[in-house]
Amino acid sequence: MVWHSYWQKYPVVVKKLRTFDLAGKIAGPGYLQGINLMKNFYRPSVLLQLVGYCNDTIVTEVHRLLDARDLEIRFKEYPLYNTLQTRMQLCVSYVDILRTLHSGHDGKIYVQCDARNLQKLAGQFLFTEDFRLVLSDVDSMENILVNGTNKRLIKCTVWGELTGSFPAPEELWPYKERYDASKLPLYDEKIEIWKIPDVCLYFLGDDVSTRQLKRSLKDIHKQCKNRNPRKRPTAEQVYKTYLTIYKDMIKSNFSGFKETV
Incomplete structure:
Protein backbone atom coordinates (compact mmCIF):
# COMPACT_ATOMS: atom_id res chain seq x y z
CA MET A 1 0.00 0.00 0.00
CA VAL A 2 1.46 3.35 -1.07
CA TRP A 3 0.78 6.96 -0.04
CA HIS A 4 2.21 10.36 -0.93
CA SER A 5 3.11 12.23 2.27
CA TYR A 6 5.52 14.71 3.84
CA TRP A 7 8.42 14.41 6.26
CA GLN A 8 9.54 17.71 7.79
CA LYS A 9 7.89 19.50 4.85
CA TYR A 10 9.72 17.33 2.31
CA PRO A 11 7.55 15.23 -0.04
CA VAL A 12 8.03 11.50 0.47
CA VAL A 13 6.44 8.20 -0.44
CA VAL A 14 5.19 5.96 2.37
CA LYS A 15 4.85 2.24 1.68
CA LYS A 16 3.27 -0.26 4.03
CA LEU A 17 4.03 -3.93 3.54
CA ARG A 18 1.13 -6.25 2.78
CA THR A 19 0.98 -9.30 5.02
CA PHE A 20 0.75 -11.51 1.94
CA ASP A 21 1.92 -11.03 -1.63
CA LEU A 22 -0.08 -11.88 -4.78
CA ALA A 23 0.99 -15.52 -4.58
CA GLY A 24 -0.40 -15.82 -1.05
CA LYS A 25 3.01 -16.08 0.62
CA ILE A 26 4.46 -13.83 3.27
CA ALA A 27 6.33 -11.03 1.48
CA GLY A 28 8.65 -10.10 4.36
CA PRO A 29 12.02 -11.60 3.26
CA GLY A 30 12.15 -9.67 -0.02
CA TYR A 31 11.03 -6.51 1.75
CA LEU A 32 13.84 -6.74 4.30
CA GLN A 33 16.37 -7.62 1.60
CA GLY A 34 15.33 -4.51 -0.35
CA ILE A 35 15.77 -2.28 2.69
CA ASN A 36 19.23 -3.67 3.39
CA LEU A 37 20.25 -3.12 -0.22
CA MET A 38 19.09 0.52 -0.18
CA LYS A 39 20.85 1.09 3.16
CA ASN A 40 24.18 -0.44 2.27
CA PHE A 41 24.64 -0.14 -1.49
CA TYR A 42 27.93 1.56 -2.29
CA ARG A 43 26.55 3.79 -5.07
CA PRO A 44 23.12 4.89 -3.82
CA SER A 45 22.40 7.22 -6.74
CA VAL A 46 21.29 4.28 -8.88
CA LEU A 47 18.69 3.14 -6.32
CA LEU A 48 15.57 4.76 -4.91
CA GLN A 49 16.72 6.69 -1.85
CA LEU A 50 15.64 5.40 1.53
CA VAL A 51 14.51 8.05 4.02
CA GLY A 52 13.64 5.67 6.84
CA TYR A 53 11.71 2.59 7.88
CA CYS A 54 10.00 1.07 10.89
CA ASN A 55 8.66 -2.47 11.11
CA ASP A 56 6.45 -2.93 8.02
CA THR A 57 6.59 0.70 6.82
CA ILE A 58 9.20 2.29 4.56
CA VAL A 59 9.66 5.96 3.56
CA THR A 60 11.47 6.90 0.34
CA GLU A 61 12.14 9.90 -1.87
CA VAL A 62 9.54 11.00 -4.43
CA HIS A 63 9.95 10.87 -8.19
CA ARG A 64 6.87 12.60 -9.50
CA LEU A 65 7.36 11.49 -13.13
CA LEU A 66 6.63 7.93 -11.96
CA ASP A 67 7.90 4.80 -13.67
Whole structure:
Protein backbone atom coordinates (compact mmCIF):
# COMPACT_ATOMS: atom_id res chain seq x y z
CA MET A 1 0.00 0.00 0.00
CA VAL A 2 1.46 3.35 -1.07
CA TRP A 3 0.78 6.96 -0.04
CA HIS A 4 2.21 10.36 -0.93
CA SER A 5 3.11 12.23 2.27
CA TYR A 6 5.52 14.71 3.84
CA TRP A 7 8.42 14.41 6.26
CA GLN A 8 9.54 17.71 7.79
CA LYS A 9 7.89 19.50 4.85
CA TYR A 10 9.72 17.33 2.31
CA PRO A 11 7.55 15.23 -0.04
CA VAL A 12 8.03 11.50 0.47
CA VAL A 13 6.44 8.20 -0.44
CA VAL A 14 5.19 5.96 2.37
CA LYS A 15 4.85 2.24 1.68
CA LYS A 16 3.27 -0.26 4.03
CA LEU A 17 4.03 -3.93 3.54
CA ARG A 18 1.13 -6.25 2.78
CA THR A 19 0.98 -9.30 5.02
CA PHE A 20 0.75 -11.51 1.94
CA ASP A 21 1.92 -11.03 -1.63
CA LEU A 22 -0.08 -11.88 -4.78
CA ALA A 23 0.99 -15.52 -4.58
CA GLY A 24 -0.40 -15.82 -1.05
CA LYS A 25 3.01 -16.08 0.62
CA ILE A 26 4.46 -13.83 3.27
CA ALA A 27 6.33 -11.03 1.48
CA GLY A 28 8.65 -10.10 4.36
CA PRO A 29 12.02 -11.60 3.26
CA GLY A 30 12.15 -9.67 -0.02
CA TYR A 31 11.03 -6.51 1.75
CA LEU A 32 13.84 -6.74 4.30
CA GLN A 33 16.37 -7.62 1.60
CA GLY A 34 15.33 -4.51 -0.35
CA ILE A 35 15.77 -2.28 2.69
CA ASN A 36 19.23 -3.67 3.39
CA LEU A 37 20.25 -3.12 -0.22
CA MET A 38 19.09 0.52 -0.18
CA LYS A 39 20.85 1.09 3.16
CA ASN A 40 24.18 -0.44 2.27
CA PHE A 41 24.64 -0.14 -1.49
CA TYR A 42 27.93 1.56 -2.29
CA ARG A 43 26.55 3.79 -5.07
CA PRO A 44 23.12 4.89 -3.82
CA SER A 45 22.40 7.22 -6.74
CA VAL A 46 21.29 4.28 -8.88
CA LEU A 47 18.69 3.14 -6.32
CA LEU A 48 15.57 4.76 -4.91
CA GLN A 49 16.72 6.69 -1.85
CA LEU A 50 15.64 5.40 1.53
CA VAL A 51 14.51 8.05 4.02
CA GLY A 52 13.64 5.67 6.84
CA TYR A 53 11.71 2.59 7.88
CA CYS A 54 10.00 1.07 10.89
CA ASN A 55 8.66 -2.47 11.11
CA ASP A 56 6.45 -2.93 8.02
CA THR A 57 6.59 0.70 6.82
CA ILE A 58 9.20 2.29 4.56
CA VAL A 59 9.66 5.96 3.56
CA THR A 60 11.47 6.90 0.34
CA GLU A 61 12.14 9.90 -1.87
CA VAL A 62 9.54 11.00 -4.43
CA HIS A 63 9.95 10.87 -8.19
CA ARG A 64 6.87 12.60 -9.50
CA LEU A 65 7.36 11.49 -13.13
CA LEU A 66 6.63 7.93 -11.96
CA ASP A 67 7.90 4.80 -13.67
CA ALA A 68 9.20 4.02 -17.16
CA ARG A 69 6.02 2.28 -18.31
CA ASP A 70 4.59 5.77 -18.94
CA LEU A 71 7.45 6.83 -21.21
CA GLU A 72 5.44 8.27 -24.10
CA ILE A 73 2.93 9.92 -21.76
CA ARG A 74 5.77 11.72 -19.98
CA PHE A 75 7.25 12.93 -23.27
CA LYS A 76 3.87 14.31 -24.33
CA GLU A 77 3.69 16.18 -21.03
CA TYR A 78 7.27 17.46 -21.41
CA PRO A 79 7.77 17.81 -25.19
CA LEU A 80 11.02 19.77 -24.85
CA TYR A 81 12.62 16.62 -23.46
CA ASN A 82 11.39 14.50 -26.35
CA THR A 83 14.71 14.43 -28.19
CA LEU A 84 17.01 11.67 -29.36
CA GLN A 85 19.55 12.94 -26.86
CA THR A 86 17.15 12.40 -23.94
CA ARG A 87 16.02 9.02 -25.25
CA MET A 88 19.59 7.80 -25.71
CA GLN A 89 20.38 9.21 -22.27
CA LEU A 90 17.80 6.78 -20.88
CA CYS A 91 19.59 3.88 -22.59
CA VAL A 92 22.88 5.02 -21.06
CA SER A 93 21.27 5.48 -17.65
CA TYR A 94 19.74 2.00 -17.74
CA VAL A 95 23.04 0.29 -18.59
CA ASP A 96 24.86 2.45 -16.03
CA ILE A 97 22.58 0.95 -13.37
CA LEU A 98 23.28 -2.57 -14.66
CA ARG A 99 27.06 -2.09 -14.67
CA THR A 100 26.85 -0.86 -11.08
CA LEU A 101 24.73 -3.84 -10.00
CA HIS A 102 27.10 -6.20 -11.84
CA SER A 103 30.32 -4.62 -10.54
CA GLY A 104 30.77 -7.09 -7.66
CA HIS A 105 31.93 -4.19 -5.49
CA ASP A 106 30.85 -5.89 -2.25
CA GLY A 107 31.53 -9.42 -3.43
CA LYS A 108 28.05 -9.69 -4.90
CA ILE A 109 26.58 -9.26 -8.38
CA TYR A 110 22.93 -8.21 -8.23
CA VAL A 111 20.35 -9.44 -10.75
CA GLN A 112 16.76 -8.18 -11.04
CA CYS A 113 14.49 -11.24 -11.09
CA ASP A 114 11.18 -9.38 -11.36
CA ALA A 115 11.41 -8.94 -15.15
CA ARG A 116 9.29 -11.51 -16.95
CA ASN A 117 8.44 -9.04 -19.75
CA LEU A 118 9.39 -5.57 -20.95
CA GLN A 119 6.53 -3.73 -19.25
CA LYS A 120 7.21 -5.46 -15.95
CA LEU A 121 10.87 -4.50 -16.15
CA ALA A 122 10.06 -0.89 -17.11
CA GLY A 123 7.88 -0.65 -14.02
CA GLN A 124 10.93 -1.25 -11.81
CA PHE A 125 12.52 2.07 -12.82
CA LEU A 126 11.47 5.64 -11.99
CA PHE A 127 12.22 8.77 -14.01
CA THR A 128 14.17 11.57 -12.39
CA GLU A 129 13.21 15.13 -13.30
CA ASP A 130 16.01 15.30 -15.87
CA PHE A 131 14.91 11.99 -17.44
CA ARG A 132 17.41 9.59 -16.00
CA LEU A 133 16.54 6.39 -14.19
CA VAL A 134 16.67 5.04 -10.66
CA LEU A 135 15.89 1.45 -9.74
CA SER A 136 12.87 1.51 -7.44
CA ASP A 137 11.92 -2.13 -6.88
CA VAL A 138 14.73 -4.10 -5.27
CA ASP A 139 12.65 -6.66 -3.39
CA SER A 140 13.22 -9.40 -6.00
CA MET A 141 16.97 -9.08 -6.45
CA GLU A 142 19.09 -12.22 -6.49
CA ASN A 143 22.77 -11.93 -5.75
CA ILE A 144 25.62 -13.91 -7.23
CA LEU A 145 28.44 -14.39 -4.76
CA VAL A 146 31.79 -13.72 -6.35
CA ASN A 147 34.91 -15.45 -5.03
CA GLY A 148 37.81 -14.67 -7.32
CA THR A 149 36.87 -16.07 -10.71
CA ASN A 150 34.20 -18.35 -9.24
CA LYS A 151 30.51 -17.46 -9.05
CA ARG A 152 27.54 -18.90 -7.21
CA LEU A 153 25.00 -18.99 -10.03
CA ILE A 154 21.28 -18.28 -9.63
CA LYS A 155 17.87 -18.94 -11.10
CA CYS A 156 14.88 -16.60 -10.99
CA THR A 157 11.75 -18.53 -10.04
CA VAL A 158 9.64 -15.64 -8.70
CA TRP A 159 7.02 -15.87 -11.44
CA GLY A 160 7.24 -19.53 -12.40
CA GLU A 161 7.95 -20.66 -15.95
CA LEU A 162 9.02 -17.91 -18.35
CA THR A 163 8.09 -17.85 -22.04
CA GLY A 164 8.58 -15.62 -25.07
CA SER A 165 11.61 -13.85 -26.53
CA PHE A 166 12.19 -11.26 -23.79
CA PRO A 167 13.76 -13.66 -21.25
CA ALA A 168 17.24 -14.90 -22.12
CA PRO A 169 17.34 -18.40 -23.67
CA GLU A 170 18.94 -19.85 -20.54
CA GLU A 171 15.96 -18.66 -18.47
CA LEU A 172 13.52 -20.78 -20.48
CA TRP A 173 12.53 -24.32 -19.51
CA PRO A 174 14.75 -26.53 -21.72
CA TYR A 175 13.16 -29.94 -21.17
CA LYS A 176 10.15 -31.72 -22.65
CA GLU A 177 8.89 -32.83 -19.26
CA ARG A 178 6.58 -30.67 -17.16
CA TYR A 179 8.12 -27.51 -15.69
CA ASP A 180 9.82 -28.02 -12.34
CA ALA A 181 11.58 -24.98 -10.88
CA SER A 182 13.94 -27.19 -8.87
CA LYS A 183 15.36 -28.63 -12.13
CA LEU A 184 15.83 -25.30 -13.91
CA PRO A 185 19.49 -24.83 -14.95
CA LEU A 186 21.47 -22.10 -13.22
CA TYR A 187 22.73 -18.94 -14.95
CA ASP A 188 24.40 -15.62 -14.22
CA GLU A 189 23.95 -11.87 -14.78
CA LYS A 190 24.25 -12.26 -18.55
CA ILE A 191 20.46 -12.80 -18.63
CA GLU A 192 20.21 -9.03 -18.17
CA ILE A 193 22.58 -8.32 -21.05
CA TRP A 194 20.20 -10.21 -23.37
CA LYS A 195 17.41 -7.78 -22.45
CA ILE A 196 19.38 -4.55 -23.03
CA PRO A 197 18.51 -4.12 -26.75
CA ASP A 198 14.77 -4.51 -26.05
CA VAL A 199 14.90 -1.94 -23.27
CA CYS A 200 16.95 0.59 -25.24
CA LEU A 201 14.79 0.28 -28.37
CA TYR A 202 11.76 0.84 -26.14
CA PHE A 203 13.30 4.08 -24.90
CA LEU A 204 14.19 5.21 -28.43
CA GLY A 205 10.64 4.74 -29.72
CA ASP A 206 9.44 4.08 -33.26
CA ASP A 207 9.81 7.47 -34.95
CA VAL A 208 11.64 7.44 -38.30
CA SER A 209 14.20 9.91 -36.93
CA THR A 210 15.65 7.14 -34.73
CA ARG A 211 16.77 4.98 -37.66
CA GLN A 212 20.30 6.35 -37.92
CA LEU A 213 20.87 5.97 -34.18
CA LYS A 214 19.48 2.42 -34.20
CA ARG A 215 21.88 1.50 -37.01
CA SER A 216 24.81 2.69 -34.90
CA LEU A 217 23.59 0.42 -32.06
CA LYS A 218 23.11 -2.64 -34.28
CA ASP A 219 26.52 -4.25 -33.65
CA ILE A 220 26.49 -4.00 -29.86
CA HIS A 221 22.88 -5.14 -29.75
CA LYS A 222 23.73 -8.16 -31.89
CA GLN A 223 26.43 -9.07 -29.39
CA CYS A 224 23.95 -8.75 -26.52
CA LYS A 225 21.60 -11.17 -28.28
CA ASN A 226 24.20 -13.93 -28.64
CA ARG A 227 22.54 -17.17 -27.54
CA ASN A 228 25.76 -18.14 -25.80
CA PRO A 229 25.83 -16.03 -22.62
CA ARG A 230 29.63 -16.26 -22.40
CA LYS A 231 29.91 -14.44 -25.73
CA ARG A 232 27.70 -11.53 -24.66
CA PRO A 233 29.48 -8.36 -23.57
CA THR A 234 29.51 -7.21 -19.97
CA ALA A 235 27.33 -4.31 -18.83
CA GLU A 236 30.53 -2.26 -18.53
CA GLN A 237 31.38 -2.92 -22.19
CA VAL A 238 27.86 -2.02 -23.32
CA TYR A 239 27.98 1.13 -21.20
CA LYS A 240 31.23 2.29 -22.80
CA THR A 241 29.84 1.67 -26.30
CA TYR A 242 26.58 3.47 -25.49
CA LEU A 243 28.46 6.40 -23.98
CA THR A 244 30.67 6.74 -27.06
CA ILE A 245 27.64 6.75 -29.35
CA TYR A 246 25.86 9.23 -27.07
CA LYS A 247 28.83 11.63 -27.06
CA ASP A 248 29.24 11.35 -30.84
CA MET A 249 25.56 12.12 -31.23
CA ILE A 250 25.90 15.28 -29.13
CA LYS A 251 28.99 16.40 -31.07
CA SER A 252 27.14 16.03 -34.36
CA ASN A 253 24.11 17.89 -32.93
CA PHE A 254 21.97 14.94 -33.93
CA SER A 255 19.45 15.53 -31.15
CA GLY A 256 16.17 16.24 -32.91
CA PHE A 257 13.15 14.07 -32.44
CA LYS A 258 9.96 15.10 -34.14
CA GLU A 259 6.85 13.23 -33.18
CA THR A 260 5.00 11.76 -36.12
CA VAL A 261 1.49 13.21 -36.39
